[in-house]
Every structure is written in C-alpha cells, then in structure tokens.
Amino acid sequence: MGSSSDRLFKRQRTIHEILGGGLAADVILWRQKNVTVGILLVTLAAWVVFERSGYTLLSLVSSVLLLLIAILFLWAKAAAILNRPAPPLPELHLSEEMVNEVAALIRTRVNDFLSVSQDMALGKNSRLFFRVALYLWLISFVGGLTDFLTLGYTIYCSSAAGLVIVLTLPALYERYEDHIDKYAILGYRKLRQLYVKIDKEFVSKVRKWILEKQKLS
DSSP, X not given: OOOGGGSGGGOOSOHHHHTTSSHHHHHHTTSSHHXXXXXHHHHHHHHHXXXXXXXXXXXXXXXXXXXXXXXXXXXXXXXXXXXXXXXXXXXXXXXXXXXXXXXXHHHHHHHHHHHHHHHHHTTSOHXXXXXXXXXXXXXXXXXXXXXXXXXXXXXXXXXXXXXXXXXXXXXXXXXXXXXHHHHHHHHHHHHHHHHHHHIIIIIHHHHHHHHHHHHHO
C-alpha cells in the first residue's frame, strides 16, 4: 500500500475504514463471502421471479401463502392419521398489552401529524408548508408520468442494480486499489495540464478581449 500522497484524494483511511469497519463493510468488501454471495443470489432470484416468470408482488405473496397453508394443512392431517406430532407452530395470539402498545404508538404518531398539519393550515410554519407543498407537487408530477405499479417496478430494478454495484465496485476497487489510484491520479494531472493549456491559449485571450472592449466602450 502506497503513501497517502499516492492515494486518490490523498485519503488517510482504508476503504474498509471509510465504509464503517463493521459487518456491513465486511459484506460489501467480500470478507463475509457467504453472506455477500447469498445476498446476490437472493437478488438474482427475485429479479428472475419478477422479470421472467410474469409474477407480480401480489400474485407471488398469494402463491407463497397458499403453498405454506397447503403444506401445513397436509402435515397436520398426516400427523393425525399417523399419530405423529402436529407442525411446531408458535401460538398465534396477540396479547392485550401488545395491542395497547401498538395503539398508543399509532395514536402518538397520528396526533403529531395532525398537530403539524394544523400548524401549516394556520400559517404557523411557513417553511414546512412550502416543503410539504413541494413534495406533494413532485409526487403529483411523477404520478402523472407513470402508474404506481410501473413506478414500484422501476424503483425495485434500480434498487437491485444499486445493490449489485455496491457489492461489486468497492471490492474491485480495494483489490486493484494501487493500480486504480495510480491511473486516476495520472488522469487528473493530465486534465489539470489540459485545463491550464486551454486557459492560457483561449480563456485568457477571451477575457482580455472582453476587458479591452469594455474599456473602449
């Protein structure tokens, strides 16, 4: 590893340190290969399911739930006939305490939302009003260009592509860091030389011509 002057942007820290140095950095840089490969395979499988099979999110969820219920039903019936234990399902029950906690959380959030909405309606928070108005206009503009399903599919494809990029480019950069930094710095110096040459031969002459024209006028 070269010195900081030989690195891109003269950085002092490694890529692993810049990415946080934790589990996320290990996954991105392929130091947890099993996890990284698993994420990529799941992303690829999801893309194949939605892109090639013609499934939509609703139809996929319905099919998975139907398959799960059918398996559990047949398992329970077979266990009853063969005197075997039933499927090990947890107790499907919502306690009163859990419901009250969720209801209290929802009530707090709704009251906060209503309070902010009232402040905007009464003109007490003009800055927030213009921000919300801008966001709503953007949502309306985007909604006029496409429908919800197409927008969701576009977001999904972009997220999948972004995930693949995040899990490949940093690892490739870390592996070939010295070579990439070397050519990047060399290219940056060439661009600076080109800029100085253009500024000397063209920009400075144009600037001089403008100043002379202003003096004459």
